[in-house]
Amino acid sequence: MKKQKHWYDYLWIWSILYFSLGFFNILFAWLGMLDFMLPLLIAVFGGNKWFCNHLCGRGQLFALLGGKLKLSHGRPTPHILTTKAFRYGFLIFFMAMFGNMLFQTYLVAAGANGLREAIQLLWTIRVPWDWAYSAGTVPDWVAQFSFGFYSLMLTSALIGLVMMLLYKPRSWCAFCPMGTMTQCVCKIKQKDHLLQEQEEASL
Amino acid sequence: MAKRYAAVRQKDCVSCGACQAVCPKSAIAVWKGCFAKVDKELCIGCGLCAKACPANVITLLDREAAQA
Ligand code: SF4
Ligand code: SF4
């Protein structure tokens, strides 16, 4: 039985498009805010993970590369990466790095630092990216945010790709900060129900 | 009815939906963003969901053993 395809089953294209656009013009990095805000808004107001379950281009891309194109080794995700401690720890680390990126943006806005036209991979490796921006097009801080945000997106995509190759196609989803955060919101929203189920189970 | 069916260790499910994306019978779905639930009646025990699950929380159980 073939499953019916929906328009949103092709959002993996968006994932590729995003990185391509940012390669030529870094200001497109701002579009990544969609991938940040949408999952959260859906979780907060919808009380579900419709984003992860249907809309996430990244998850789809990993499934496609690792599943259909058979690039994935398919080994189980290492257990430690799936534990709550690691998942929440990684979320906190990621948010701290996001906060740091906002602070760097602020420093540029306040004139304390100059604009750095570079991408930082894995929070350490600096890669020049100056072709993707002509100075003065927008206020410096707008450009600085673009470089910072694109760095975060690219770093997490690279980690996800390596996970896809070594383990299961969507192994990244086991500890993806957005996934952890939205699940946390949903669980808080269902708190009463979950407690009740637990009580019933323990009877 | 199929011999086996999928069971989710819900406590450790990350509700990513990788399982429901591959299930040929729409027998598994994420419930309100919290964890995946299996419809035992629809499940044919193919194991595709278990293979896809990034959190390794799906196991296939024997129907008869579960009933006994
Ligand atoms: S866990 Fe992350 S990568 Fe996976 S589907 Fe959700 S948002 Fe996308
Ligand atoms: S694939 Fe695994 S972790 Fe993801 S929703 Fe299904 S059972 Fe949960």
Ligand code: SF4
């Ligand atoms: S075992 Fe097969 S039919 Fe059953 S829930 Fe998993 S994917 Fe669906």
